[in-house]
Amino acid sequence: MRSDFVVREVVTGLRRNVTMTVAMVLTTAISLGLVGTGLLAVRTIDRTEQLYSDRVEVQVALTSDVSANDKDCSQPVCAGLKSTLENSPLVESVRFENQEQAYERYKELFAGQSLADLVRPQSLPATLRVRLSDQQAGADAVRQAMAGQVGVRNVIDQRDVVAKLFDFLGGVRNVTFALAMVQAVAALLLISNTVQVSAFTRRTEVGVMRLVGATRWYTQLPFLIEAVVTGVVGALIAVGGLLVGKFLFIDELLSGIVSNGVVPPIEVADIIWVSPILVMIGAGIAAVTGYVTLRLYVRL
Amino acid sequence: MIDAKYADVPSGWSWAPRGRVGCQPDVHPPVASASVIRLERVTKLYKTSTRPALDRVSVAVDKGEFVFLIGPSGSGKSTFLRLLLREDVPTRGNIFVSDLNVAKLPRRRVPRLRQRIGCVFQDFRLLPNKTVGGNVAFALEVIGKQSATIKKVVPEVLDLVGLQGKAERMPHELSGGEQQRVAIARAFVNRPLVLLADEPTGNLDPDTSQDIMLLLERINRTGTTVVMATHDHSIVDSMRRRVVELDLGQVVRDESRGVYGVGR
Ligand SMILES: Nc1ncnc2c1ncn2[C@@H]1O[C@H](COP(=O)(O)OP(=O)(O)O)[C@@H](O)[C@H]1O
Ligand SMILES: [Mg+2]
Numbered sequence: 001m002r003s004d005f006v007v008r009e010v011v012t013g014l015r016r017n018v019t020m021t022v023a024m025v026l027t028t029a030i031s032l033g034l035v036g037t038g039l040l041a042v043r044t045i046d047r048t049e050q051l052y053s054d055r056v057e058v059q060v061a062l063t064s065d066v067s068a069n070d071k072d073c074s075q076p077v078c079a080g081l082k083s084t085l086e087n088s089p090l091v092e093s094v095r096f097e098n099q100e101q102a103y104e105r106y107k108e109l110f111a112g113q114s115l116a117d118l119v120r121p122q123s124l125p126a127t128l129r130v131r132l133s134d135q136q137a138g139a140d141a142v143r144q145a146m147a148g149q150v151g152v153r154n155v156i157d158q159r160d161v162v163a164k165l166f167d168f169l170g171g172v173r174n175v176t177f178a179l180a181m182v183q184a185v186a187a188l189l190l191i192s193n194t195v196q197v198s199a200f201t202r203r204t205e206v207g208v209m210r211l212v213g214a215t216r217w218y219t220q221l222p223f224l225i226e227a228v229v230t231g232v233v234g235a236l237i238a239v240g241g242l243l244v245g246k247f248l249f250i251d252e253l254l255s256g257i258v259s260n261g262v263v264p265p266i267e268v269a270d271i272i273w274v275s276p277i278l279v280m281i282g283a284g285i286a287a288v289t290g291y292v293t294l295r296l297y298v299r300l
Numbered sequence: 301m302i303d304a305k306y307a308d309v310p311s312g313w314s315w316a317p318r319g320r321v322g323c324q325p326d327v328h329p330p331v332a333s334a335s336v337i338r339l340e341r342v343t344k345l346y347k348t349s350t351r352p353a354l355d356r357v358s359v360a361v362d363k364g365e366f367v368f369l370i371g372p373s374g375s376g377k378s379t380f381l382r383l384l385l386r387e388d389v390p391t392r393g394n395i396f397v398s399d400l401n402v403a404k405l406p407r408r409r410v411p412r413l414r415q416r417i418g419c420v421f422q423d424f425r426l427l428p429n430k431t432v433g434g435n436v437a438f439a440l441e442v443i444g445k446q447s448a449t450i451k452k453v454v455p456e457v458l459d460l461v462g463l464q465g466k467a468e469r470m471p472h473e474l475s476g477g478e479q480q481r482v483a484i485a486r487a488f489v490n491r492p493l494v495l496l497a498d499e500p501t502g503n504l505d506p507d508t509s510q511d512i513m514l515l516l517e518r519i520n521r522t523g524t525t526v527v528m529a530t531h532d533h534s535i536v537d538s539m540r541r542r543v544v545e546l547d548l549g550q551v552v553r554d555e556s557r558g559v560y561g562v563g564r
């Protein structure tokens with residue numbers, strides 16, 4: 001195979017059809033950018049799940065009089081509740097957090113925001129923070145055992161809060177994947193159309209090639225490479241778009257929850273991780289589409 | 301009439317002629333294994349027509365022969381040539397080109413067949429955006445020939461067809477006759493076993509046609525078998541070569557030293 005010949009044909013082909021090539025590259029880029037966003041959402045969901053699996057607790061909030069009078073869970077009501085929890089096989093550990101500690105944490109969490117000034121130590125409950133050894137059955141067991149007990153105000157399962165976050169991230173992922181699919185169809189059709197147009201504008205060349213006995217590789221490879229090049233360029237633009245998007249929007253959008261450690265930040269490394277995937281998808285889809293188009297529509 | 305310039309193969313020509321040179325058999329032998337082209341009761345029915353384009357055609361062409369394929373328009377001359385090139389497959393019958401069973405050839409081996417056959421057409425089929433040299437070189441590039449070989453061989457073949465010094469011209473800067481010379485150079489540059497020509501003089505005036513015929517004769521003298529479809533009476537009559545006449549898809553005449561129309 002003469003590579004100089006193929007390169008020359010590909011360059012001529014791409015130049016001959018500039019507007020179409022640009023449209024194809026941009027559509028591919030948008031589609032792959034959305035796929036990339038979806039992949040980043042998936043990665044964030046995984047990371048967040050990891051982050052929470054060893055942090056999630058069930059909080060048993062104590063009534064205000066217990067909270068106000070017991071600084072170290074030494075009095076009978078609190079101590080009783082604590083030992084009940086500790087004796088359960090579903091529970092790994094129980095930690096007591098008094099009003100002062102709750103207030104400190106609260107201030108930390110909402111540092112610099114007006115909410116921090118609204119709250120006084122007395123308005124926050126003391127809590128028993130329960131680490132579960134059995135994530136599945138544990139939360140319900142704790143809820144059943146504690147609800148209605150003397151000294152218990154309510155039971156908060158942090159996983160309910162986290163579930164909402166996961167719902168949100170999952171939604172982002174689904175929406176981006178759905179949009180990516182629609183865009184991918186558009187990209188596919190454009191690639192197919194471009195290959196057809198390209199083959200049509202070069203029908204004289206292809207005719208001569210067939211006539212003098214060029215193999216399928218020689219007649220088809222320029223078209224395939226043309227498609228693959230646009231796929232790869234589209235993927236690279238998509239990666240660039242993700243980087244720009246990270247610094248311009250995502251960092252801003254997530255800054256609050258990231259600094260509170262609710263979700264891990266999206267790093268440049270994450271985008272570097274998705275880029276080869278995008279390039280492979282871009283090149284693969286373009287190659288397959290090109291090949292199928294040549295087979296179905298173009299007599300070579 | 302005969303242009304002395306083209307009367308012989310240039311001495312610089314690097315491909316030695318194969319087989320007998322300048323010696324045509326007066327009587328073509330019966331079907332033999334020496335045939336370069338052999339059609340055995342070939343019938344071609346196009347889906348859209350009721351009458352076969354070729355009807356039980358049997359023809360054998362020996363190595364080094366020059367054959368005119370004549371007949372009125374629609375008699376099946378182009379179909380005959382297209383089947384040899386495997387542009388299409390016969391409905392019935394066998395076709396052999398050298399040792400290849402053309403109709404049964406698997407797709408991936410069709411290029412090998414076409415590399416052994418050169419062809420030229422009435423409409424030249426040159427690439428308008430390539431120079432004369434580029435057009436000829438293209439035929440070698442796309443079958444993977446080394447660029448050193450191409451650089452050496454292209455000027456040689458341009459000399460052979462009488463286009464020395466015109467390698468850098470664009471096709472639209474050439475006369476019709478010169479364009480057909482480029483097409484012939486392109487068809488011949490890979491030294492095919494067979495040269496097929498479908499009405500190569502159809503677009504040319506009589507004098508230019510005569511020049512093209514001399515060139516085809518010269519190529520035939522290098523040992524290349526030539527099959528030329530035409531309905532140009534004067535050319536056939538002046539050359540006195542083998543004539544195969546088709547009518548309504550059937551061979552109605554096969555004479556080793558024919559003229560166009562008997563008794564005309
Ligand atoms: N692709 C085709 N489809 C259907 N009929 C065809 C096709 N090509 C040729 N024919 C028919 O086959 C017959 C022979 O055509 P052709 O081989 O082109 O003759 P010639 O070259 O002698 O003029 C004609 O009747 C023509 O209409
Ligand atoms: Mg014809």
